Amino acid sequence: MISLLVIMLAGCSTSSDSDTNTRGFTDFATIEEEYLTTIESLNWPEGFTPPDALEGEDTGASFQIGYGDTRASNLWEYSWMQEWLDTYNTDSERAAKALAELEKAFDMPYMGTDRCDDATRKYLRDNIDKAKLGDPSGFTECIQANYAD
Numbered sequence: 001m002i003s004l005l006v007i008m009l010a011g012c013s014t015s016s017d018s019d020t021n022t023r024g025f026t027d028f029a030t031i032e033e034e035y036l037t038t039i040e041s042l043n044w045p046e047g048f049t050p051p052d053a054l055e056g057e058d059t060g061a062s063f064q065i066g067y068g069d070t071r072a073s074n075l076w077e078y079s080w081m082q083e084w085l086d087t088y089n090t091d092s093e094r095a096a097k098a099l100a101e102l103e104k105a106f107d108m109p110y111m112g113t114d115r116c117d118d119a120t121r122k123y124l125r126d127n128i129d130k131a132k133l134g135d136p137s138g139f140t141e142c143i144q145a146n147y148a149d
Contacts, residue, residue, distance in 0.1 A: 023066055023114065028059040034068025042076045043101055045083035046094070050075055066115060073110035077102065077124070078147045081139040084131055102128050 032054040039050050054068060084098035102124070105111050111121055127138030 023064055025062045026065050028054075028057060028061065028063065030065070031057075031063045031068035031071075034066070035072045036068075038069045038072035039075075042072065044076070045079050045098065045101075048079045048083070050079070066109065070110040070115055073105075073108055074146075077105055078143065081127075081143060085136055085139055085143075088131070088134065088136065099128060099131060 035054040036052070039052075044050060050072070054071060057063075080098045080101045084095050084102075087094040087098065105124060106121065110116065111124075123138075123142070127142055130136075130138040
């Protein structure tokens with residue numbers, strides 16, 4: 001009986017890293033506004049300009065609230081991985097800044113438990129740790145698998 005109560009209470013948790021109870025569905029205009037707001041709030045590598053509109057989505061579809069933020073955050077993650085790959089052999093200061101930026105991902109909503117699984121967070125952690133050792137293989141693999149055209 002006690003274990004059932006514990007399970008029920010755990011399911012009703014309102015931790016600060018999860019907004020699953022409020023994440024319904026919305027329209028394209030709302031997620032594009034999320035995207036633009038997130039784009040404005042993030043730091044970007046020198047010389048990188050993110051698209052000023054959410055591209056590649058069906059404007060008539062429904063989207064889960066938070067999707068625009070996640071799309072912007074994924075672009076941010078990609079841009080800093082690419083920045084590290086472009087600079088780790090030539091500009092140690094910029095490469096270090098890229099890794100410092102990527103460390104912030106774990107405190108961002110797109111990496112929260114309601115949007116991201118443990119394996120994905122571990123994959124990013126492992127790739128950052130490889131990069132800290134000068135190994136580009138993790139970022140290269142991630143970009144090829146997730147962001148290649």
